[in-house]
Amino acid sequence: MNFQHRHVLGIKQFNAEELNFILDTAESFKEINTRSIKKVPTLRGKTIINLFFEASTRTRTSFEIAGKRLSADTVNISGSASSVVKGETLEDTARNIEAMHPDIIVMRHSASGSSDYLAARLNCSVVNAGDGTHEHPSQALLDAFTIRQHRGKIAGLKVAIIGDIAHSRVVRSNINCLKKLGAEVVVAGPKTMLPPGLEMLGCRVAPSLSDALEDADVVMMLRIQLERQGKSLIPSLREYSRFFGLNENNLKLAKPDAIVMHPGPMNRGVEISTAVADGPQNVILDQVENGVAIRMALLYLAAGGDKMVEG
Amino acid sequence: MLAEATEILDSASVQRALTRIAHEILEHNKGTDNLVLIGIRTGGDYLAAQLQQKISEIEGINVPLGTIDITMYRDDLGSRNDLAMGQTDIRFPLGDRKVVLIDDVLFTGRTIRAAMDALIDLGRPRNIQLAILIDRGHRELPIRPDYIGRNLPTARDEQIEVEFDAQHVPVRVSLLK
Numbered sequence: 428m429n430f431q432h433r434h435v436l437g438i439k440q441f442n443a444e445e446l447n448f449i450l451d452t453a454e455s456f457k458e459i460n461t462r463s464i465k466k467v468p469t470l471r472g473k474t475i476i477n478l479f480f481e482a483s484t485r486t487r488t489s490f491e492i493a494g495k496r497l498s499a500d501t502v503n504i505s506g507s508a509s510s511v512v513k514g515e516t517l518e519d520t521a522r523n524i525e526a527m528h529p530d531i532i533v534m535r536h537s538a539s540g541s542s543d544y545l546a547a548r549l550n551c552s553v554v555n556a557g558d559g560t561h562e563h564p565s566q567a568l569l570d571a572f573t574i575r576q577h578r579g580k581i582a583g584l585k586v587a588i589i590g591d592i593a594h595s596r597v598v599r600s601n602i603n604c605l606k607k608l609g610a611e612v613v614v615a616g617p618k619t620m621l622p623p624g625l626e627m628l629g630c631r632v633a634p635s636l637s638d639a640l641e642d643a644d645v646v647m648m649l650r651i652q653l654e655r656q657g658k659s660l661i662p663s664l665r666e667y668s669r670f671f672g673l674n675e676n677n678l679k680l681a682k683p684d685a686i687v688m689h690p691g692p693m694n695r696g697v698e699i700s701t702a703v704a705d706g707p708q709n710v711i712l713d714q715v716e717n718g719v720a721i722r723m724a725l726l727y728l729a730a731g732g733d734k735m736v737e738g
Numbered sequence: 739m740l741a742e743a744t745e746i747l748d749s750a751s752v753q754r755a756l757t758r759i760a761h762e763i764l765e766h767n768k769g770t771d772n773l774v775l776i777g778i779r780t781g782g783d784y785l786a787a788q789l790q791q792k793i794s795e796i797e798g799i800n801v802p803l804g805t806i807d808i809t810m811y812r813d814d815l816g817s818r819n820d821l822a823m824g825q826t827d828i829r830f831p832l833g834d835r836k837v838v839l840i841d842d843v844l845f846t847g848r849t850i851r852a853a854m855d856a857l858i859d860l861g862r863p864r865n866i867q868l869a870i871l872i873d874r875g876h877r878e879l880p881i882r883p884d885y886i887g888r889n890l891p892t893a894r895d896e897q898i899e900v901e902f903d904a905q906h907v908p909v910r911v912s913l914l915k
């Protein structure tokens with residue numbers, strides 16, 4: 428297959444064949460992460476800049492490890508330590524970084540569409556590590572990879588996504604990705620956290636948590652963003668937990684071999700009980716582990732796909 | 739596009755060559771102690787399985803068999819169209835092993851360079867030997883095979899095709915002009 432994308436901006440740019448190709452490529456890279464010498468020379472001599480304008484531990488570390496295991500040189504720039512705080516625009520910041528000839532910029536930014544904006548203006552590859560409430564493609568791909576690992580397939584599975592659908596870039600990328608790969612997606616959450624027009628994405632909006640959980644193969648819990656919308660959109664955390672929290676009892680509505688996922692960081696006792704978070708059905712740390720392999724695949728494909736588009 | 743295909747080896751000739759290579763490997767290594775076979779995807783892995791079977795028929799011992807994918811070690815990222823990657827599957831430690839690396843066609847030697855780098859990242863073998871079904875010349879690196887099925891002088895623009903059946907048994911080697 429000819430993979431011809433120099434940027435990874437969102438799931439929306441890929442078709443099912445390309446998504447599967449990314450997952451297959453990640454499968455090859457996964458093996459490296461269990462070796463004693465965790466390094467291959469694939470991206471030797473490439474420079475990757477992780478430009479994170481928003482706080483992130485998991486994603487940034489995962490991208491950094493992925494780049495290092497491919498032998499690329501990785502540099503981290505965080506928003507609070509950059510010239511953004513001195514009033515520089517995003518475009519100027521990016522142009523200054525580009526003048527140092529990186530091959531790939533991995534960016535997280537609070538503004539939706541910011542990575543598309545940069546990709547249209549820069550010559551290097553841009554990989555979106557989360558833009559506002561828009562897309563988070565590497566998260567959706569690592570989720571799909573983890574589902575495939577545990578259930579052997581994605582097509583035909585019922586995936587329930589529970590929580591703050593409106594403000595989650597993880598959800599938007601995930602619905603898109605899972606639909607393209609043939610899964611059935613059902614979402615549930617408080618009415619204040621369900622955006623209008625969700626059906627246009629091809630998913631069903633369940634009237635209640637139990638309806639969404641019924642016979643699900645995969646249960647994906649989203650974080651209530653306590654530092655952001657969380658407080659004003661729900662009466663109280665206790666009430667949210669009561670109506671939309673996953674616990675040992677309501678998990679029984681799902682299939683007995685259903686897997687429980689969470690993109691992290693978890694609020695234990697709010698959207699997920701500790702018993703479930705640590706229970707036998709959780710694959711939460713597998714998601715983190717697989718994230719490195721997925722990001723290795725994305726960096727490799729962006730670097731390799733680059734020349735083909737230009738040449 | 740390639741007009742002319744000439745058969746170089748038929749199925750029986752390939753089998754005879756592999757049988758001879760199996761004997762040579764055993765002779766050179768004085769048996770199967772610490773011996774492992776590693777085939778390079780794709781083609782070399784099928785031949786490695788054939789050699790494992792032949793060694794088993796001769797010595798009654800199944801030597802460990804692994805496959806290696808060298809895509810991550812290639813030196814031409816950005817100038818090739820196919821980014822597809824296979825999997826490396828070596829389920830035994832390589833430390834102190836005598837590794838016979840197996841490929842179907844030896845050409846520039848760049849694949850073998852990549853495969854040796856890949857192997858050494860996985861451990862420190864006692865030595866690495868190279869078995870090749872067809873050596874077609876045109877080396878670009880100082881690499882020479884230890885076991886050769888057939889030496890076949892070729893022109894640079896010709897191609898060698900090794901065909902396998904559905905069970906991954908080699909059936910024919912052809913020269914395409």
